[in-house]
Amino acid sequence: MDLDFVQIAKSAKKASLEIADLSSVIKNEALNKIAIAFEENKQGIFEANKQDLKDAEILVQKGEITQSTFNRLKLDENKMRDMIQGVRDIANLEDPIGKKLFVKELDEGLILTKVSCPIGVLGIIFEARPDVISQISSLAIKSSNAVILKGGKESKNTNKKILEIINCALKSVKGFPENVVQQVFSRDDVAQMLKCDEYINLIIPRGGNNLVKFIKNNTNIPVLGHASGICHIFVDKSADINMASKVVVDAKTQYPSACNAVETLLIHKDFDKADELLASLQLEEIKLVSNPEAWDIEYGDKILSYKFVNSADEAIEHINTYGSGHTDGIITSDMENAEKFMNKVDSSGVYLNASTRFADGFRYGFGAEVGISTNKTHARGPVGLEGLTIYKYKLTGNGHIVDDYVKGEKHFTHKTII
């Protein structure tokens, strides 16, 4: 098994070097062919999915997976349509590769260009959601990265079928390299993946806290993602009661299991409509908890911890202590407090008078989303295609040597061209 995974990783590395400078035209042709292949073969995908659902039904009855896992596993016409549209949307996005980030003259005839380029090989570990495989494969292709996918085992048949269709479509594209999109299935493969830092450049785990924490603790490959989403809203003394109620209700109830749903409400002790606010939340069937077991619980449900604080500073300190650096908001009409909050709260998203649920790549206008990162390096917050890129420096001279500059015979000009 070891050898097998290393072979897969090696061939992914090779593929990554081949796709690195593939033209936008070929990459977009590949994506459009995938979309067409899905349309033409959707019955085959539904059949594979039915097999997975049959097995999953038994697991639901046994209590081994939840009904919501079952629902996420299920592909219907609507999801299929969105999945196909998603591939086409990614084809229509601007190519993130080969962008000139700057062009600088270091000296006469010595030109430095910073150009965006792919990261290399991505390892993606994701939940039993078959639509993810199409989305991630498309993002990888568009950003010229090779990818090794490991999906939730409950969606094994669907994933196999989808990848077969993707690779069949890719094979028909002239000039498109082999092994750009590959898939593995076992836990042992994941263990191998985490050790494979020679060939894999970035791991993106999607799914529960425990998975993400386990992966971060067991690899020295960079990991992009978030372990938890403990989001806060601070209702300041000067908040408008209607706005506060509306925003908190949306942040808690619009999709309670999302990572950007609010988990803790902080209320200024002098906010005179606090009772009214809490009552309005209860009216929306939000369960309020004033003495939670801990201040860093991610309920993922219509439950909300709350606490009164003495000041904006105390709210900021609470958030920086117990938060997960995901998304935190303030409701206020005091612009001084707003500015302080947004500068001092150390989170990927800091919001004024808006629901935390806006933390999302599509809502931010990125066109597609790899996931949300609470990292403090590389990419933070909702991550679009740009997060799958890095850059290289191209330097062109005509025989320039460093010794001339060290001896002072020549001098750098350092002129910005672009």
Add this chain to the structure above:
Amino acid sequence: MDLDFVQIAKSAKKASLEIADLSSVIKNEALNKIAIAFEENKQGIFEANKQDLKDAEILVQKGEITQSTFNRLKLDENKMRDMIQGVRDIANLEDPIGKKLFVKELDEGLILTKVSCPIGVLGIIFEARPDVISQISSLAIKSSNAVILKGGKESKNTNKKILEIINCALKSVKGFPENVVQQVFSRDDVAQMLKCDEYINLIIPRGGNNLVKFIKNNTNIPVLGHASGICHIFVDKSADINMASKVVVDAKTQYPSACNAVETLLIHKDFDKADELLASLQLEEIKLVSNPEAWDIEYGDKILSYKFVNSADEAIEHINTYGSGHTDGIITSDMENAEKFMNKVDSSGVYLNASTRFADGFRYGFGAEVGISTNKTHARGPVGLEGLTIYKYKLTGNGHIVDDYVKGEKHFTHKTII
């Protein structure tokens, strides 16, 4: 000891939140005061350095450290002047924090701003070079990060003295937080640092391959750096012999122990001046090795492996197999091969007709350098102040909720403002 390090790391975290939104004016005042304090107290630094040198002399005699380590440890008037000038240069650079990377209207009244911000707490592990402590402290202050420094033990007295002067200067700056720059001394502290992912956001090891590899393998904190610099130059069939000779001599001899010095020369088999090229290198006392023990040896000396290849493609494959992704060049007058080489070689720097020794933050015009990274995420190549930053998203609305967009009652405009 454990508790001590965690206390240091906690106070660094606290300091990082306080310095995060400090004004450019205060940060620059702090840097200028450090420069003045160095000038006023340089005799004290020289005395501390003399103590270190006295101890180091014995180590040199015992053969425990090399003469070049001793030389790097030694502070003289010239190095002191450069060190002080370095602090002032960093003060004069543009503030990398608080830059608006984009401003976007998501919808009427709902404005998303991507703003550069500090990473948090940096852990820097560096060789026995006392000038580094001043440089790194200045870079950390300018980029609003807190820093924990661990220098080579041979420079202990000098480092202590320098940090005492830095912190004394910082104390005199009104509004400048405590504990932004701290120092630790023991191996045990390093072991603790590597485990301290709750408080430390980025580790930058400077020094030998083994140190960097050890650190990468023993922490789940992101690490920025390079383990080795196996740089190549490929002399194509169409190369100009004089240019080839001049560039290779510079890349090998200008500073042979630098990470951007060339280690392997690849020569196209049909380059008809190959003998002349090799002879010219030998004239410069470069020892040529045609059958090296391995193709990934970093000599750090005037020794050069060389090999004949059949094509540019073979050169590219050799580099992508044995290189370290640092800096690799081609000497050619064939623009098609040049373009292919620069697109296909997967290194942080890809050079045409220029010496690999240009791979350096100062030569690239960054004004200061944290180090050189061969990472494929966050920062690659010579890393300036920008590599010590990340970004956050600020969203301001006036009661905007997601439910309105999900229900289709409102629609995103996604207009770019800046």
